[in-house]
Amino acid sequence: MSAPRVEVDDLAVGYGGAPALTGVSFTAAAGESVCVLGPNGGGKTTLFRALLGELRPLTGTLSVAARPAYLAQTERTRLDFPVNALDVALMGALAGGPWWRPPSRAAREAAEGALERVGLAGRAGVAFGELSGGERRRALLARALVQDSPVLLLDEPLAGVDPASADLLDSVFRSLRDEGRTLLVSTHDVASAARFDAALCLNGRQVAFGAPAEALTRATLEATYGHELIVLRESGAERMITIQHHHEH
């Protein structure tokens, strides 16, 4: 196996005061997708912010092969700022090229390609604020695609998105993994975790890490979600879902 793209060893991070997340150790290689599970406040976004370099490790080490592309959970975009979908996708080129020059022709082509990939080719000229919620998420994913990073951090990318957009986003994520990119995807959807190569359970600390079939036992999920976990029994089989609290923070 090639050297890991993301390598985290005994990591603790926080916002000053007590650490928000401790004891995190995992690796992710090229072409691997990791599902990050945990309750609200469990440390999923905190882990991503550490991987982005916004939070320094209190203890432990982390290394990421390149500046990750990031799709944020909460939308903090200004809907009144005059940009269209293509402008937003083009912002991804800031990560690679000279920022003081207008975008190159290659960047423009990459942005058009990214919009096509997320199904927004016909909406390139539409103002960002006039797109639907799902379309806005797709435009922001296009921005991350233009960044062309080998590592992508996707924070609850499907939360609150319409089913059609969710299907499209999901297929883009699969193709990104097939291209050999490393994906870390946080989600509340325990059932979807089986489709990933690995699952990472966080609840202020690392509860489990491993192949979903082995890591996601009922005991692990109870330790991860506590009272937020509901176990459903349908004709003998157990199905576990979590209570989702949507929140801004």
Next chain:
Amino acid sequence: MDLLDPLLDPLRSGIDRRALLEVVLLGSICGALGFWVVVERLAYASESLSHGLLPGLVLAALAGAPLLLGAAAGVAVAAAAIAVAARDPRIGPEAATGVVVTGLVGLGALLALSPDSPQRLEELLFGDPLGVSDSDLIAAAVLAGAGGLTLFALHRPLSATAFDAGGAGALGVRPGLVRLALLGLVAAAVAVAVQGLGALLSLALLVAPALAVRRHAPSAGRALVAGAVVGALAGAAGIYLSHHAGTAAGASVAAALCAAAALGAMPWRRPASARSASA
């Protein structure tokens, strides 16, 4: 030829020609910069800087030093005083700014109205575009050139930061640095603009053109260009108004700029349904 006289008349007078050049230079750069001032909600900060620099202007006038020097020092002192006062969480930034600026304007008036000071307070407060010196014109030209280049170079980082500061950070942009650069540019523009329009009226140059074009521009780039054009045209209109109506030049320019803002803010557009029906 007679028809064009009202337009050509001011150009025949050297004083009005210089005033026109000054407001066109200032109007174009401040009109463009104003887009970011409005988007980043810096209008109050800009107003505070332009008012708070009054003691610096007065001291420079008293000492016979270049006003630009006094304005620059005044901006720095005002910014530092606001920053220090705003650090007290019991006061909060708005009250701190209000108190510091009022104090500085009062101090400036006190200095300017002392018995042995030259009678220039009116000019320092309201500007005197008709009295611009060569060095004022050079400062305005340098601001327009260097400021325009800076806005061009910073356009993408400024756009990414204004649209989504968190996302811009993940792209490697440093939003804090970008905003600091913008503030520096605003401070420089204020220091130069007070030469033309004075401490009380120069804010009109920075905010009015941006408000005039804001609702009509489909992209940030076009809003900047349109703001520059509106700033230059409205500034020139103010000088013409002053020439023909015999009104104070600085106040006429400010009035023309604010009239442009009011015109731009009117609901010009047809309802969305009518637009799509005719499209």
